[in-house]
Amino acid sequence: MxxxxxxxxxxxxxxxxxxxxxxxxxxxxxxxxxxxxxxxxxxxxxxxxxxxxxxxxxxxxxxxxxxxxxxxxxxxxxxxxxxxxxxxxxxxxxxxxxxxxxxxxxxxxxxxxxxxxxxxxxxxxxxxxSPDPETAPDIATMARQIEEIKALLTQRGSLIKSAVSPIKIDFTPREQDVLDLVSEGLMNKEIASRLGTTVRNVEKYVSRLFGKTGTNSRTELVRYALEHGLITG
CATH class of the missing domain: 3.40.50.2300 (Response regulator)
Incomplete structure (x- = not known):
């Protein structure tokens, strides 16, 4: 066979x-x-x-x-x-x-x-x-996570207020930029346009953010970032 x-x-x-x-x-x-x-x-x-x-x-x-x-x-x-x-x-x-x-x-x-x-x-x-499937969620999954992130942003004040002590994670400047834009509820294509890079590169940065924060989805990433004071915007 x-x-x-x-x-x-x-x-x-x-x-x-x-x-x-x-x-x-x-x-x-x-x-x-x-x-x-x-x-x-x-x-x-x-x-x-x-x-x-x-x-x-x-x-x-x-x-x-x-x-x-x-x-x-x-x-x-x-x-x-x-x-x-x-x-x-x-x-x-x-x-x-x-x-x-x-x-x-x-x-x-x-x-x-x-x-x-x-x-x-x-x-x-x-x-x-196609992008690497390990770093790129399918469009339907990403769209759902974007909606969840937008819902999180409506709770941003209470999440920050109840946050644990801020932690320090060694993000590169570009990773921080991507994190801030993900936290605005932007799609990878929009982030790539904002930063003047490729969608594939954005996917790699998001994957690194998952690894550094121990999260597995954009929604988890944004919640974690809000709760730990990791968003600069």
Whole structure:
């Protein structure tokens, strides 16, 4: 068995083709979940985000274009690679697929090795563009933490008043800047813009702040900073 190289969600209403593609991908080292329609596919997406989605276009009730639109309208799946696998090979259909936000389009019948090559390419491309998952929470998680931080800021006066004695942590000037801006409820992109740096660098600074304060989330970090007098702003 080949070493697992990524997680794939396969959505196709043809049992024979679905089973054949699943078997070939698994033999090639991928972990594959299958769904017989877009509704099942959407339910599986809620449970775990794969590295790439392969979807048929011609499906009953919800077709591939509608499924893709649903994914692209959800912030969690906007950057998720989607490959259309379909019997419709007309140029106009491919154009419609790309306009809908598909990343690749492979008409049936297809060479399984070509499908594996496309899946591998999409996963590697996404990995090269994505920040380190250990330092970057997903967007939905970050958005929730931002709301929690804003709620904390409404309690800032009482938190400071009831704070334990201030402590001294050896932050670098840039780490302190990032901490102050995180405590304002800013997203990494906004912090990067304020400081004239990259989002990736901001993520690294936030990760260091977690390590130095023994916290595991932005909300915990801000609460800890307020309670220990670590915010300069």
């Amino acid at each position: 080949a070493e697992t190289t990524g997680k794939v969600l396969l959505v196709d209403d043809e049992p024979g083709l679905r089973e054949a593609v699943q078997a070939y991908l698994e033999d090639s080292g991928f972990t594959v979940q299958v769904a017989s329609n877009a509704t099942e596919g959407w339910e599986l997406l809620q449970q775990a985000t794969p590295d790439v989605v392969i979807s048929d276009i011609m499906m009953p009730q919800v077709d591939g274009y509608q499924f893709l639109k649903q994914m692209r309208e959800d912030v969690r799946f906007q950057a998720l690679p989607v490959i259309f696998l379909t019997a419709r090979g007309m140029t106009s259909d491919r154009i419609q697929g790309y306009q809908a936000g598909a990343d690749a389009y492979l008409p049936k019948p297809f060479d399984p090795e070509e499908l594996v090559a496309i899946v591998t390419s999409q996963i590697e491309r996404r990995a090269a563009q």
